[in-house]
Amino acid sequence: MSRPRLSSLISRGLRSIDRIWAPRTAHAHCDIPCGIYDPHLAQIAALSVIRMNQLIDALEHPSSGDKAEHTKYENSLSRYIAVKEEHGELVKREVRVIWGDYFKPEHLEKHKDLHAVTWNIMKLASQTRQGVNMQASQDLLAEVHKFAEAFWDTKGVATKKQPSNQAVGGELVVPA
Amino acid sequence: MPLRAFGPLIDALGVLSPVSRYIVEGTSMEPAYGPGDRLLVNRLALRVRAPRAGDVVVLRDPEDGRRFLLKRIAHAPDGAAPVPGQFHVLGDNAEASTDSRRFGPVGRELIIGKLWFRY
Numbered sequence: 001m002s003r004p005r006l007s008s009l010i011s012r013g014l015r016s017i018d019r020i021w022a023p024r025t026a027h028a029h030c031d032i033p034c035g036i037y038d039p040h041l042a043q044i045a046a047l048s049v050i051r052m053n054q055l056i057d058a059l060e061h062p063s064s065g066d067k068a069e070h071t072k073y074e075n076s077l078s079r080y081i082a083v084k085e086e087h088g089e090l091v092k093r094e095v096r097v098i099w100g101d102y103f104k105p106e107h108l109e110k111h112k113d114l115h116a117v118t119w120n121i122m123k124l125a126s127q128t129r130q131g132v133n134m135q136a137s138q139d140l141l142a143e144v145h146k147f148a149e150a151f152w153d154t155k156g157v158a159t160k161k162q163p164s165n166q167a168v169g170g171e172l173v174v175p176a
Numbered sequence: 177m178p179l180r181a182f183g184p185l186i187d188a189l190g191v192l193s194p195v196s197r198y199i200v201e202g203t204s205m206e207p208a209y210g211p212g213d214r215l216l217v218n219r220l221a222l223r224v225r226a227p228r229a230g231d232v233v234v235l236r237d238p239e240d241g242r243r244f245l246l247k248r249i250a251h252a253p254d255g256a257a258p259v260p261g262q263f264h265v266l267g268d269n270a271e272a273s274t275d276s277r278r279f280g281p282v283g284r285e286l287i288i289g290k291l292w293f294r295y
Contacts, residue, residue: 011295014214023199024199025199026198027243027245028200028206028211
């Protein structure tokens with residue numbers, strides 16, 4: 001019997017065994033602690049908070065008593081606030097995970113202000129939720145940029161700032 | 177009588193078998209082996225000679241004894257003295273692999289067998 005026919009015979013034989021007696025699973029797997037961290041999402045979330053503040057600011061209060069106009073206004077405002085809440089919290093979560101799970105004691109030697117920057121991010125993100133606070137949202141983005149620069153530096157990766165290329169404007173810290 | 181009634185007996189016989197079948201889940205051994213690949217593992221080969229760097233092996237997960245892992249035997253990391261009976265395992269797809277970089281070297285007794293072929 002030629003090689004290919006023998007191996008396909010063996011293959012078919014083994015696969016029929018598999019149908020009645022399942023093979024065990026060999027995990028070539030990465031568990032959750034997989035080591036994939038990236039501050040990109042935290043930056044996007046911070047930009048989203050700024051964007052919501054821009055949209056809220058641009059919303060015109062209806063001048064007439066028209067019910068449909070008011071409903072439309074309330075709906076838009078509510079949605080912008082909901083998204084601002086969600087993304088303010090997302091910044092906190094993303095930064096908390098990288099701060100708590102990724103950074104190691106040796107990183108602090110070079111990045112002495114890491115804990116202070118992280119704390120500022122938590123405080124500022126809360127402020128952006130508590131009110132409609134454009135300044136806080138801009139300051140939040142600035143602190144998240146510092147956090148991202150420190151992160152990439154610990155990986156030996158140089159970074160640059162580039163325009164977000166989104167309607168919100170602003171910048172992103174990315175690997176150079 | 178349904179086949180599954182023989183389950184415990186079949187598992188006991190499996191221990192005696194010179195070969196075992198595994199199906200791959202996960203991507204830590206890509207591109208060589210990927211999800212859905214069916215592998216026949218030789219349980220005797222590594223009794224004849226010790227595992228060597230480059231061997232693809234199935235081993236018990238040192239962090240969860242009920243799971244089996246598919247990894248490749250690697251040299252000890254630079255500077256580390258090799259310890260007899262202890263083996264470093266790495267996934268080919270380093271970025272997506274939980275392996276000896278995380279759980280350290282594994283004892284010989286955790287290694288079930290050497291990959292023979294894919295079917």
